[in-house]
Amino acid sequence: MQFTESWLKSLVNTPLNTQELGDKLTMAGLEVEELEPLAPEFSGVVVGLVVKKDRxxxxxxxxxxxxxVGEGDVRQIVCGxxxxxxxxxxxxxxxxxxxxxxxxIKPTKMRGVESGGMLCSGKELGVPSDVDGLHILNGDFPVGGNVRELLGLNEMKFTLKMTPNRADCLSVWGVAREVAALTGATLNAPSFSPVAASINDTLNVTVENTDLCGRFAGRVIRGVNNTVKTPQWMVDRLEGAGQRSLNALVDISNYVMLELGRPSHVFDLDKVQGDLTxxxxxxxxKLKLLNDMEVNLKPHMGVICDDNGPEALAGIMGGDQTAVNEGTVNIFVEAAFWHPNAIVGRAREFNFSSEASHRFERGVDFxxxxxxxxxxxxxxxEICGGQVGxxxxxxxxxxxxxxVTLRHARAEMVIGMPFTVAQVQDVFTKLGFEFTTEGQGAEGQAAGTRYVVNPPSYRFDIQIEEDLIEEVIRVVGYDNLPLRAPMGKLKMLPAPExxxxxxxxxxxxAALGYQEVVSYSFTPEQWEADFNSNTNPVRLLNPIASHLSVMRSTLIGSLTGVLKHNLGHRVDRLRVFEVARVFEHDExxxxxxxxxxxxxxxxxxxxLAYGLADQLQWAANNNRPLDFFDVKGDVxxxxxxxxxxxxxxxxxxxxPALHPGRSARVLVNRQVIGFIGELHPKLAQEYDLPVAPIVFELLLDGLNTRKLPAFKEVSKQPVVVRDLAFVVDQNIAAAQLKKALLEVKDDNLGWLKSVIxxxxxxxxxxxxxxNLNEKSLALRLTLQASDRSLTDADIEPLLTKMIEHAGQRCTARLR
Known part of the structure; x- marks a missing residue:
């Protein structure tokens, strides 16, 4: 929000100087982001009259x-x-x-001709100008006068960094209300005297959807002259607010929007076909907008239509078809209340924002x-003339x-300082809030007092008690808070082991040698298909980049992208990880x-791990490439x-993303929590990777709990070792055979300490x-009892059961 100091002070009579005013607004929550003159500093520029021009x-x-450049002072200046x-x-x-x-500027020669100065364009002075070339000055300016003073370029311009909740201050009048509340200054409201109708012409408007538009007002004005020049005072204020002057009707609409926070639209009545809906x-x-963008409309977007179809995007921007121009004679002026939920985000779907949408999606006074x-x-x-309907x-x-109810005791507790009932009432009075006071006791017994506030129609941010607490301390002043040491008591809560x-x-x-990376949760849709066979990813309505259009359901694509980036920077060994959310549809x-x-x-x-198994070092032959079992050990x-x-x-x-023969599920307590494996050769080739990396992905729910260690007496008895070699089919994995041995139902299975x-x-x-379709697996079994030394007579029955069970489950036989 930009405006000039003189415009603000024309609405509020405050004695504060520029810096004091800026500080006061900032401390009240309206941060003054920039405070600077209308044009950058320059000196020595005067009004010059061109008395003669030669080639x-x-x-x-x-x-x-x-x-x-002065009385009797004529300079020769070469100009291009x-x-x-x-x-x-x-x-x-x-x-x-x-x-x-x-x-x-110094005297110089240009192509052999002396030049004693320079004639300036608006760009060279840092002032807005629609002219291609020299900046043309008002003919009434005295020759030799100081240009900076005559153009008022020393005037200060405020740029406020508004928080999204303060839509009421997206106007000079809104800021003036704040200044009056903060300083007690007198407000000078603009004139709202009704303009008497001189004709009976109206335009029928039908509102079909009241969840889109809550109030619609308009009037017909005939016989306007849009070729007149916008008054200079209005142009100056518009330019001080960062707006370019276009034509009188558009300038007036923009001016009132900046002055009062009221976006409106002016239709060329002669271009409107029939009634409006x-x-x-x-x-x-479809609709072609005033910014020359043609947009495809969607059912959740509001429009104003005539018999030909949409003519304006409701609360955002008018259409090109009914726009006013210098030939406009008859107009229809519209001002409406558009529900914020019906406007928010619509303009961003077309990758632009307008001054109107910026205000309506935050809430405009209805x-x-x-x-x-x-x-x-x-x-x-006043400016264009005409007859009013x-x-x-x-x-x-x-x-x-x-x-909204405010409890006095609650306000004191949250703010951290005492207030009197009169102070709180004074704050609400200055802000123009209607309120009643309940439960008020004698002075010193204000704690039980409650204030019931009816929020004004322009304050959409006043909804809960904390909003009123913020208003109290804003107006009283954060700088009035007492300096106290923190008094809170901290509890040491035990963390579950x-x-x-x-x-x-x-x-x-990280302790295993991996480096953490942080990447976007938005990924290309192709990554979802390649790395997770996800054909229905969570799509973004408004992606930050066209290729980052979906939410990822796996981290492998992002990690592969990190690897690809590092390979392009000559990194030949990489171990990276990421802890993040993934996103899927789930009804x-x-x-x-x-x-x-x-x-x-x-x-x-x-x-993800890639490259050699170990870092290069002189003491060992470490040229062995990384394999599945290295990363399996890390997991x-x-x-x-x-x-x-x-x-x-x-x-x-x-x-879909892993090598069929070099990958596995990871199970904890027989529950699948993730996977590990070598990237599929097809993907390694598709993403131009010299060697396929080893990747893993685990649910954090499988990692964030652990079994606490429990004391167990160490046995003093000797261990017994038995080696068993089984013949099994080549499709039987060693893990299956080991699992079969451990599933034997026997009271003495507790003797078995390890199977390797x-x-x-x-x-x-x-x-x-x-046979050629068979293989031999040799397992070493370690057995130990806690109360005695085990003998062959103790062990043989258990081993017999284990061998039989392996035969039943894995068709295994002793070799």
Whole structure:
């Protein structure tokens, strides 16, 4: 929000100087982001009158001008501007002048002709100008006068950084109300005197959807003259607010929007076909906007239509078809209340924002529409003339403004300082809030007092008690808060040892040599298809980039993208991980404190390893490339202390991103929590990776709990070791055989302390008791009792059961 200091002070009579005013607004929550003059600093520029112009003898595009810069002071200046002409008054920088950017003017020769200064364009002075060439000055300016003072360029311009809740201050009048409340200054309200109707012409407007438009007002004005020049005072204020002057009717509409916060639209009545209808758009409808953008409308967007179809995008921007121009004679002026929920986000779907949508999606005053329409009308009649029809005001569906109660004791507790009842009442009075006081006791017993406030129609941000507490301390002043040490008592809450935080998990993975990366949750749709076979990803309505159009359901694509980026920067060994949410559709999910209905948001840990198994070093031959089992060991380290199993994917249902023969599911307590494997060769080739990396992805729910260690007496008895070699089919995994041995139902199974695979033999030809489709797996069993030494008589029955069970489950036989 931009405006000039003089415009603000014309509405509020405050004695504060510029810096004091800026500080006061900032401390009240209206941050003054910039406080600067209308134009950058320059000096030595005066009003020059071009008294003679001749062609340069050696340059077709240069002119030799005689410029009067004072009484009896005529300078010869060479100028290249195309619009220089005799009789013009233009800015003239004399020798010694300094222009914005530190550019100093000195006498010089241009193509052999002496030049004693420089005639300036608006761009060179840092002032807005629609002229291509020299900045043309008002003919009434005295020759030799100081251009900076005559143009008022020393005036200060305020730029406020508004918070989204303060839509009421998106106007100079709104800021003036704040200044009056903060300083006690007197407000000078603009005139809202009704303009009497001189004709009976009206335009029928039908509002079909009151959830789109809650109030619609408008009037017909005939016989306007839009060729007149906008008054300079209005142009100056518009330019000070960052607005370019276009034509009188558009300037008036923009001016009232900036002055009062009331967006409006002016239709060329002669271009409107039939009556107007306010409704939601229909599928397939199109509209060319005032910014020359043609948009495809959607059913959740509001439009104003005539018999030909949509003519304006409701609350956002008018259409090109009915726009006013210099030939406009008859107009229809519209001012309406559009429900914020019907406007928010619509303009961003077309990748632009308008001044109107910026205000309507935050909430615009719905009670003052007739008064503001009278203000617009009065300015149009004053500047453009015309005959005025009656105001047609339809009140349809205005938002309910529920009273908000403030407890005095609650305000003191939250703010941290005492207040009197009179202080709180004074704040609400200054802000113009209607209120009643309940439960008021004697002075010193204000704690039980309650204030019931009816929020004004322009304060959409006043909804709960905390909003009123904020208003109290804003107006009283944050700088009046007492300086006190914190008095809060802190409790040392015990952290459950069985719960592992996400931060601790990150530290564990980092300790294994992995580096954490943070990447966007938005990914290309192709990644979802390649790395997770996800054909129905969660799509973004307004992606930050066209290729980042969906939410990721796996972290593997992002990690592969990190690898690809690093390979392009000559990184040949990489271990990275990411802890983040992934997103999927799930109709079972309901709205909650941390959930959104219909969407499942799951925390996962993803990792990727690439290159050599170890860093280069002189003491070992470490040129061995990384393999599946290196990363499997890392995953086992992360899951240490839990019952972990790895199962190969079914050949009929492999993971789409992993090598079919070099991948596995990860199970904890027989529950699948993720996967590990080598990236599929097809994807390695598609993404131009020299070698396929090893990747893993685990649910954080499988990592963030752990079994607490429990004391167990160490046995003093000797261990017994038995080696068993089994012949099994080559499709049987060692893990299956080991699982079969551990599932034996026997009271003495507790003696079995470990089962380790120490040998695998796969025959290349028939013989040695093996067929070509068989292999030998040798397992070492360690047994130990806590109360006695085990004998063969103790062990043999258990081993016999284990061998039989392995035969039943895995068709295994002893070799």
């Amino acid at each position: 340069h003898p050696d340059a077709d595009r240069l002119s030799v001008c005689q410029v009067q 501007a195309p619009n220089v002409a005799e009789g013009l008054k233009v800015p003239c920088a004399l020798p010694g002048a300094e222009l914005p950017g530190g550019f100093k 306010v409704r939601w758009a229909r599928e397939g409808e 009670q003052t529409i007739p008064e503001h329409l009278e203000r617009i009308t009065a300015l149009i009649i 009656p105001v047609v005001d339809q009140v349809l569906n205005l938002p309910a403004r529920k009273p 069985g719960k592992v935080s996400r931060h601790a998990i990150r530290r564990q993975v 079972k999910v309901q709205d909650g404190a941390q959930t959104v209905a219909g969407f499942k948001q799951t925390w996962k840990l993803g990792g 086992e380290q992360l899951l240490h202390g839990r019952k972990v199993d790895f199962e190969r994917f079914d050949t009929a249902n492999p993971h 695979l120490f040998d695998e033999f796969v025959p290349k030809e028939e013989g040695k008791g093996l």
